[in-house]
Amino acid sequence: MTVPLPIVAPSILAADFARLADEVRAIEDTADWVHVDVMDNHFVPNLTIGLPVVQSLRAATRLPFDVHLMIEDPRRWAPGYADAGAYNVTFHAEACADPVALAKELRSAGAKAGLAIDRDTPIEPYLDLLPSFDTLLIMTIKAGFGGQRFIPNLLDKVRTARRHVNAGHLELRIEVDGGIAVDTIAEAAEAGADAFVAGTAVFGADDPAEAVRRLRSLAQCAAPRA
Numbered sequence: 001m002t003v004p005l006p007i008v009a010p011s012i013l014a015a016d017f018a019r020l021a022d023e024v025r026a027i028e029d030t031a032d033w034v035h036v037d038v039m040d041n042h043f044v045p046n047l048t049i050g051l052p053v054v055q056s057l058r059a060a061t062r063l064p065f066d067v068h069l070m071i072e073d074p075r076r077w078a079p080g081y082a083d084a085g086a087y088n089v090t091f092h093a094e095a096c097a098d099p100v101a102l103a104k105e106l107r108s109a110g111a112k113a114g115l116a117i118d119r120d121t122p123i124e125p126y127l128d129l130l131p132s133f134d135t136l137l138i139m140t141i142k143a144g145f146g147g148q149r150f151i152p153n154l155l156d157k158v159r160t161a162r163r164h165v166n167a168g169h170l171e172l173r174i175e176v177d178g179g180i181a182v183d184t185i186a187e188a189a190e191a192g193a194d195a196f197v198a199g200t201a202v203f204g205a206d207d208p209a210e211a212v213r214r215l216r217s218l219a220q221c222a223a224p225r226a
């Protein structure tokens with residue numbers, strides 16, 4: 001089993017919101033993507049940022065935006081993030097009646113399409129939809145808040161997805177999100193993840209750029225090779 005080179009996507013949820021542009025620039029040379037957690041106080045209890053912040057921040061960095069929509073009714077809102085220049089727009093399977101239709105819309109708006117699977121959602125019903133997607137985000141916590149403890153059992157979903165992706169020769173990133181840090185990233189990489197969201201572990205560190213480098217090298221060392 002082989003996986004592509006790892007992507008590290010720091011989540012600005014753990015950054016200082018009063019200094020967002022500076023926080024993003026601090027990881028500009030080491031991160032692959034910037035992960036933007038959009039929460040609407042309905043799909044999850046928390047409320048974070050939305051489209052205006054993404055539009056403003058887009059001009060402040062050349063890093064691709066990995067937008068993670070934890071919102072109801074993504075069909076209504078997701079295409080706006082693609083129009084705002086997001087590289088990848090991920091919405092939750094639990095919030096969408098027709099994920100394939102929305103993936104098509106996102107792709108035709110010029111973005112990659114991502115499907116997110118929350119803690120209590122099984123992966124099996126979604127495996128056949130994966131050819132319509134570019135990213136599969138598997139939560140390793142319950143979506144809603146940063147700083148939670150990583151749940152190792154959820155990596156079974158990553159293993160299942162990795163087998164499916166490799167067997168079908170799908171071009172799809174398998175991304176993990178929640179509690180990813182120096183003590184958990186290797187385990188997630190071994191399971192077959194190849195994109196890693198990290199909030200607290202990056203923006204809570206004294207040197208966020210160095211934290212990204214360290215996470216990437218740990219993921220790379222642990223990645224399965226044929």
Ligand code: DX5
Pocket residue numbers: 011013014035037068142143144145146147148177178179180197198199200201
């Ligand atoms: C939580 C968000 C995560 C969060 C990760 O629902 O989707 O992206 O920011 O934060 P940490 O890395 O602190 O668990």
Ligand code: ZN
Pocket residue numbers: 011035036037068177197
């Ligand atoms: Zn996220």
